[in-house]
Amino acid sequence: MKIEIRNVSKLFNGVDIIKDVNMNFESNKIYGLIGRNGSGKSVLLKMLCGFYDTTKGEILFDGVNVIKHKTFPPNTRALIEKPFFLPDLTGYENLELLASIQKKIGRDEILLALEKVKLIEEKDKKFSKYSLGMKQKLGIAQVLMENPTIMIFDEPFNGIEEKTANELRNVLKEEAKKNKIIIIASHIKDDIDNLCDEVYKLDNGIIIDYYKK
Amino acid sequence: MKYIILNDISFIINNRKRIVFSYLLIATIYFWYNVLIDSSKDIYLLYKTLSLDYNYNNGDWLETLMYVYSITIYIYIALSLLTKDLKSSASNIFLRIDIRKWILFKIFSIHIISTLILICMYILIILPNYMNLLSFDLYILLFKNILYIFLIQNVIIVLLAIFSKFKTVVPFTIILVLTNIFVFPTSVLSLNGIAILILFFFSIIFLLVIYKILFVNIFESN
Numbered sequence: 419m420k421i422e423i424r425n426v427s428k429l430f431n432g433v434d435i436i437k438d439v440n441m442n443f444e445s446n447k448i449y450g451l452i453g454r455n456g457s458g459k460s461v462l463l464k465m466l467c468g469f470y471d472t473t474k475g476e477i478l479f480d481g482v483n484v485i486k487h488k489t490f491p492p493n494t495r496a497l498i499e500k501p502f503f504l505p506d507l508t509g510y511e512n513l514e515l516l517a518s519i520q521k522k523i524g525r526d527e528i529l530l531a532l533e534k535v536k537l538i539e540e541k542d543k544k545f546s547k548y549s550l551g552m553k554q555k556l557g558i559a560q561v562l563m564e565n566p567t568i569m570i571f572d573e574p575f576n577g578i579e580e581k582t583a584n585e586l587r588n589v590l591k592e593e594a595k596k597n598k599i600i601i602i603a604s605h606i607k608d609d610i611d612n613l614c615d616e617v618y619k620l621d622n623g624i625i626i627d628y629y630k631k
Numbered sequence: 632m633k634y635i636i637l638n639d640i641s642f643i644i645n646n647r648k649r650i651v652f653s654y655l656l657i658a659t660i661y662f663w664y665n666v667l668i669d670s671s672k673d674i675y676l677l678y679k680t681l682s683l684d685y686n687y688n689n690g691d692w693l694e695t696l697m698y699v700y701s702i703t704i705y706i707y708i709a710l711s712l713l714t715k716d717l718k719s720s721a722s723n724i725f726l727r728i729d730i731r732k733w734i735l736f737k738i739f740s741i742h743i744i745s746t747l748i749l750i751c752m753y754i755l756i757i758l759p760n761y762m763n764l765l766s767f768d769l770y771i772l773l774f775k776n777i778l779y780i781f782l783i784q785n786v787i788i789v790l791l792a793i794f795s796k797f798k799t800v801v802p803f804t805i806i807l808v809l810t811n812i813f814v815f816p817t818s819v820l821s822l823n824g825i826a827i828l829i830l831f832f833f834s835i836i837f838l839l840v841i842y843k844i845l846f847v848n849i850f851e852s853n
Contacts, residue, residue, distance in 0.1 A: 467721075467722060467725075467726060468725070469721055469722075469725065490725055490726055490730075491726075494726050495722075495726055496722040496726060497722060498721070498722045499719075499722075500719070502719040502720040502723060503723075504637065504638060504641045505641070505645060506641060506645075515633065515634050515637060516634060516723060516727070518633055518634060519634050519724075519727040519728055520727050520728075560723060570722075
């Protein structure tokens with residue numbers, strides 16, 4: 419799997435949010451997008467998910483411009499902004515309900531995802547009773563559970579204690595080895611440095627730095 | 632489908648229940664106010680309460696207010712349910728479901744919830760007061776009313792797709808309500824039931840045809 423962002427720009431109300439960005443993503447790697455708040459990371463991730471159209475340029479998934487065809491990228495899961503779940507259902511029930519949309523997985527896969535994010539003990543607790551960190555972990559679990567080829571995370575470790583964040587980083591490193599593309603955006607350099615193989619640094623919608631680890 | 636409907640019902644219960652309860656309460660109070668004024672429970676009072684025979688040329692100001700209020704509630708509920716997925720659970724839903732399926736399930740969910748609210752209204756007003764007047768004609772009229780609400784909601788969603796420059800639901804709701812009063816026929820009593828049914832299905836088909844424009848426009852404006 420290969421994702422190419424070619425000369426992509428995005429205008430909102432006459433303001434350049436993303437300006438002529440070029441990026442490439444390949445399987446078996448974790449990519450970081452780092453930049454301060456307002457640098458354009460979230461907008462770029464939403465364009466990758468197909469939620470926003472590009473003003474200029476194209477985003478290709480294995481050579482196909484899915485945005486142009488107004489479909490969503492295949493086999494992709496994302497955690498962008500605050501994780502949203504039904505407050506009166508338990509963590510497990512929320513994931514089960516989400517899984518019922520495509521019916522690709524069953525109880526075992528859901529429990530495995532909850533194990534990976536260290537939320538198995540709290541799976542039967544209502545989502546409304548979850549702490550911020552637990553909500554974030556459930557958001558990560560919904561990304562992992564259906565074994566997607568592309569995983570996109572926006573500030574995934576917000577509110578998560580360091581020990582668990584390290585465990586989750588290891589989970590993502592293992593996932594990436596399974597022929598997946600993982601893209602993580604964060605404004606915290608440590609999150610990116612401890613995890614990513616390649617890093618793009620954004621500011622004011624342009625790439626100001628790129629490096630490989 | 633299960634996800635969308637449960638999600639929407641949860642949203643109404645957790646975020647919009649005051650609006651729904653207020654609407655049911657106000658309609659009930661309005662009905663009893665009319666009974667007091669009229670000193671009877673003529674079937675016309677039922678039509679007045681449910682805004683089934685509203686005409687802005689002939690209606691009094693209170694009836695106009697009630698009509699506007701009723702339509703606003705159903706439009707607001709439709710727009711809230713439509714835009715909430717785009718605002719808060721986009722990555723949960725849209726990476727798992729085809730947009731056309733989402734639109735279909737969403738419209739179905741909006742209509743189910745609107746029907747439940749309407750049925751509550753009918754139970755509150757019709758059952759205690761008009762049991763002896765229940766007839767096939769009345770059932771048809773109530774069914775026409777439900778379809779009329781559905782049609783208004785579908786047209787509103789189409790307009791939202793085409794003119795989605797508004798960042799919040801409220802100003803758009805106000806404009807659409809005003810459009811509804813002065814452009815659409817407002818008397819369900821005089822409408823042809825078959826015509827409403829045909830227009831309703833046509834509006835669904837149209838929404839499925841313009842689904843791409845609908846999604847991009849609404850998503851980016853949110």
